[in-house]
Amino acid sequence: MVDLIVPAEQAAELKARAVGLPGIQLSDRATCDLELLTTGAFSPLDRFMGENDYRRTVGEMRLGNGTLFPIPVTLPVDDPSAIELDRDVALRDSHNELLAVMTVQEAYEWDLTEAAEEVFGTRDVRHPLVSEMHRWARVNISGPLRVLRIPPHHDFTRLRKTPSETRARLAGYGHPNVVAFQTRNPLHRAHEELTKRAAGSVDGVLLLHPVVGLTKPGDVDHYTRVRTYEALTRHYYAPDRVLLSLLPLAMRLAGPREALWHAIIRRNYGANHLIVGRDHASPGVDAAGNPFYGPYDAQEVVNRFSDETGVKAVTFNEMVYVPDDDRYEEVTALPDGATTASISGTQVREEYLGEGRALPSWFTRPEVADILAESHPPKHRQGACVWFTGLSGSGKSTTAEVLTDLLMEHGRQVTLLDGDVVRTHLSKGLGFSKEDRDTNILRIGFVASEIVRHGGVAICAAVSPYSATRNEVRAMVGSERFIEVFVDTPLEVCEARDSKGMYARARRGEITGFTGIDDPYEAPQNPELTLDTVRNSVRDNAHRILNRLVEERFVRAPAGELGTPSNGA
Numbered sequence: 221m222v223d224l225i226v227p228a229e230q231a232a233e234l235k236a237r238a239v240g241l242p243g244i245q246l247s248d249r250a251t252c253d254l255e256l257l258t259t260g261a262f263s264p265l266d267r268f269m270g271e272n273d274y275r276r277t278v279g280e281m282r283l284g285n286g287t288l289f290p291i292p293v294t295l296p297v298d299d300p301s302a303i304e305l306d307r308d309v310a311l312r313d314s315h316n317e318l319l320a321v322m323t324v325q326e327a328y329e330w331d332l333t334e335a336a337e338e339v340f341g342t343r344d345v346r347h348p349l350v351s352e353m354h355r356w357a358r359v360n361i362s363g364p365l366r367v368l369r370i371p372p373h374h375d376f377t378r379l380r381k382t383p384s385e386t387r388a389r390l391a392g393y394g395h396p397n398v399v400a401f402q403t404r405n406p407l408h409r410a411h412e413e414l415t416k417r418a419a420g421s422v423d424g425v426l427l428l429h430p431v432v433g434l435t436k437p438g439d440v441d442h443y444t445r446v447r448t449y450e451a452l453t454r455h456y457y458a459p460d461r462v463l464l465s466l467l468p469l470a471m472r473l474a475g476p477r478e479a480l481w482h483a484i485i486r487r488n489y490g491a492n493h494l495i496v497g498r499d500h501a502s503p504g505v506d507a508a509g510n511p512f513y514g515p516y517d518a519q520e521v522v523n524r525f526s527d528e529t530g531v532k533a534v535t536f537n538e539m540v541y542v543p544d545d546d547r548y549e550e551v552t553a554l555p556d557g558a559t560t561a562s563i564s565g566t567q568v569r570e571e572y573l574g575e576g577r578a579l580p581s582w583f584t585r586p587e588v589a590d591i592l593a594e595s596h597p598p599k600h601r602q603g604a605c606v607w608f609t610g611l612s613g614s615g616k617s618t619t620a621e622v623l624t625d626l627l628m629e630h631g632r633q634v635t636l637l638d639g640d641v642v643r644t645h646l647s648k649g650l651g652f653s654k655e656d657r658d659t660n661i662l663r664i665g666f667v668a669s670e671i672v673r674h675g676g677v678a679i680c681a682a683v684s685p686y687s688a689t690r691n692e693v694r695a696m697v698g699s700e701r702f703i704e705v706f707v708d709t710p711l712e713v714c715e716a717r718d719s720k721g722m723y724a725r726a727r728r729g730e731i732t733g734f735t736g737i738d739d740p741y742e743a744p745q746n747p748e749l750t751l752d753t754v755r756n757s758v759r760d761n762a763h764r765i766l767n768r769l770v771e772e773r774f775v776r777a778p779a780g781e782l783g784t785p786s787n788g789a
Contacts, residue, residue, distance in 0.1 A: 224258045224266065224320070224367040231368050238310040238318050240270065242302050244295075245312050252433040252470035253293050254311065254319060256485070258367045259382040259685055261467075263488050268295035274671045278338045281477065288528050289484065290477040292339065296357035300327055303361055313371055318331065325363040326739060328360050330515050332358075340474055341513070344506045345458055345691040346746075348437055349472050354688040355658070373468070376432075376446055379463045387490035390425055397424030399534055400491035402482045403501070404435040404471070405565070406448045406592060408584040410539040417599060418495050418534045419461055423671035423701040426462045427491050428453065434470040436503055438698025442466075444595040449574070451587035465489070473503040476521040483522050483531040496522050496533040504699075507746045537564075541582050553753035554561035569700075574599035574773060600632075603672030606765060608681040609705030609734045609744065612722060613714035615753040615761075616681040622762035630766075630775050632677045637664050639682030652733050659691045665693030669670040677774070685735045689740040703772075705765060706747040711736050713754060 226234060246254065256262050264287055269277065272284035274292055281290040293610040293630070297303060302525045303324055311320040336343045345351040373380055381389065390398050403411075419426040419528045430449060440745055446466065453464045469485070478501035483494045500518035512684055522533040537550045539561040554560065563583050574577050576598040579589040596602075602614055606623065608616040617638050627634045639660075643650065650656040668678035673674045678697075684690050694702045714736065715723040726734035735738045749768060752763045769775040 223405065223456075224365050225370070226368065230366075234366060235318060235368060237308075239323055241308050241321070243310040243312050243316075244297060245314065245316065246295075250313065250435055251297055251313050251319070253295075253744075254365075254367070255371050255468050257293070257365065258320075258370055259384075260385050261469075261485050262293060263383075264352060265289060265293060266405055267322075267365050268360070268362050270295055270326045271360075271701065273278070273327070273362075274330065274360065277337055281480070287599065288480075288525060291472055291474060291481045292335065294330070294360040295322075295362070296330075297327075297359055297361050298357045300357070300359040300361070303327060309361075311365075317372075318368060319371060320365050320367040321580045322361070322365050323363045324361050324675045327359055327361045327463055329358055329435065330360055331359045332356075333608075335757040339472070339477060343686045344505065344509045344512075346694075346699075347473070348503050348506075348695040349474070349621055349687055351691040355662070355692060371468075375443065376466060379446065379466045381452075385489070386427070386463070386576065387464050389465075390427065390490045393425045393452075393463070395423060395425045397422040397493060398427050398491040399424050399493040399495060400427040400429050400482075400486035400489065401495045402486070403428070403430045403449075404439055404445070406445055406584075407452055408568075408588070409541070409571075409582065410548055410562070411587075412452060414536045414539050415495065416457070416461075417536070418493070422493055423458075425487065426447050426457070427486065427490075428462055428464045429465075429467050429486065429489065431469045432466045433472055436471070436473060437695045438700050440592075441595070444591060445769070447591050448588045451591065453587060455587065456585060462745055466615060471501065473501055475500070475502050476517040477562050478523050478533045478664065479518035480529070481526055483529050487529055487531050491530050492530055493534050493568055494522060496535055498538070512571040519676075521769060543582070543631075546582070566629040570599070570773070571598075574602070587730075599673055600776040602701070602774065603675045603677065603724050604666045604701045604703065604769065604772075604774040605672050605678045605680065606703045606705060607668075608679070608691065608705045608707055608708060609684045609686070609747075611711060611714045611741055612734075613717045614681075615711035615758060616707050618758050619705075619753075619761050620679050620681040622758055622764050626762055627677055627679075627769070627775065629779065632775060633675075634679060635667075635671050635680060637680045639664070639684075642682070654686070657683075660684065660694075661686075661689050661693065665696045668693070669696040669698075672701050681733050683741070685739065685741045690744070701767065703749065703765070704744055704747040706744045706750045708750050709741070709752060709753045 276282050276284050277289055283289045305324055308321050309325050310318055312318055327715055335768050340347055340350055401415050415426050419683050449464055459673050479496055484765045486494050496519045498515045502513050519533050519535050526532045537552045539548050539550050540562045542549050543559055543561055573596040610616050610619055624634050624636045643665055647660040650660050664680050668680050671678040723729050726737040
């Protein structure tokens with residue numbers, strides 16, 4: 221295993237030297253990667269990938285020396301001109317605290333299309349990582365790392381164990397095998413049953429190893445999830461058969477490749493078995509509503525390489541509740557016609573937590589149900605983002621203003637983020653280059669995601685011409701809370717409405733890069749709603765959006781009331 225942390229006597233000298241070094245502020249993803257590189261969780265990888273490792277990983281799922289490794293771990297830099305080969309750079313976290321020093325030995329370009337198609341099997345920007353990759357710099361750097369400290373964490377410190385610490389703890393249990401369970405969701409009774417069966421089937425210990433780095437946007441926060449895991453391990457697992465430890469991994473949601481990566485990582489933590497479920501590490505469905513990966517692709521890949529990784533997949537079919545026997549069983553083990561019960565994840569969110577109903581005790585332990593109810597209010601008190609996109613003059617802002625009033629009338633707290641207003645305050649000084657436009661939209665998206673996270677409704681009205689950037693905002697907010705509204709107004713109508721004369725100036729060449737004239741507008745392919753502002757009034761369109769929010773239960777309409785305008789409106 222690698223150990224990149226420098227001795228204490230060298231740390232002070234290195235820290236002093238770093239004051240004069242060029243610096244790179246790591247993203248949250250790169251910070252997670254640095255921690256796992258440092259602790260040996262990515263062993264044998266001991267640095268952000270150089271070009272040979274990167275190329276072979278993308279194309280063959282192997283490092284340059286042939287070792288199996290399916291996911292690229294890279295460090296893109298925004299300004300490669302500031303980086304010199306064979307010179308040191310300081311790596312700092314989001315608070316500008318020094319974490320490590322890298323001696324840069326390589327700087328190389330990478331291709332977005334190639335990485336998306338090979339690693340994720342898709343170029344669809346509805347895939348959260350494909351969308352995010354559009355924002356990554358196109359040059360990666362690599363070189364040996366000298367780490368001063370692991371990124372600090374202040375939560376659940378007793379559960380944050382390095383690979384070496386985890387292996388030592390597992391060795392003390394005295395059982396021959398270790399079964400790891402990769403999880404990014406709360407555990408219910410079915411999960412509890414299958415994890416116990418998995419450990420028992422190999423006479424092993426369960427390594428309950430939840431991801432607490434970056435998971436799928438919109439997932440239950442890790443604070444809530446870890447509290448549920450603590451409650452379960454405290455009350456419902458034999459203490460000599462389970463170890464709860466946290467994994468600060470930044471997931472890629474790469475389906476089969478990611479499952480294989482998870483197996484390699486868990487091997488480094490001491491496991492020789494991994495529970496691989498249906499749709500393991502999948503982000504869900506693409507823009508056309510089709511799954512990104514086959515339901516059992518991940519199981520097949522982990523099994524195919526098990527001799528090489530030393531980790532075997534433990535697989536289960538769907539686990540259902542049998543009311544007559546008060547037990548859980550795999551559906552394939554039951555006779556035809558057997559009475560069963562189950563609740564889907566969507567039903568948990570929508571029909572129980574979303575409606576403020578208690579989850580039944582046969583489905584989840586009461587301790588877990590209480591924690592989820594505390595952190596998951598009814599749907600009409602949860603956050604949502606309505607994102608208006610369309611050409612300048614299409615009617616976005618006017619419709620957004622009417623919708624704001626309607627939602628306030630229905631008891632929701634609303635923040636309106638209008639593109640022109642944001643540019644006056646939050647984005648003052650930005651121009652209209654593609655980079656500045658993307659920065660503006662991502663700033664709006666960040667603010668919107670925080671509003672949504674805290675239970676408010678964010679209404680955003682901005683041209684937002686580029687689909688990849690809009691989809692990155694969708695990923696920031698969480699797709700289940702994001703309603704994209706395409707205000708589909710023809711260009712000639714927008715020009716006729718233009719009271720500021722911006723289109724006319726663009727036609728005369730007085731301003732350049734104007735969306736719809738000499739800069740493209742990428743219309744949404746699958747928006748939640750498309751509005752016609754020529755045939756329909758602003759009020760009709762606003763009520764149509766309100767109806768959608770009522771249908772999705774983000775708004776609770778008074779009894780007997782519909783979201784349609786009154787006669788004559």
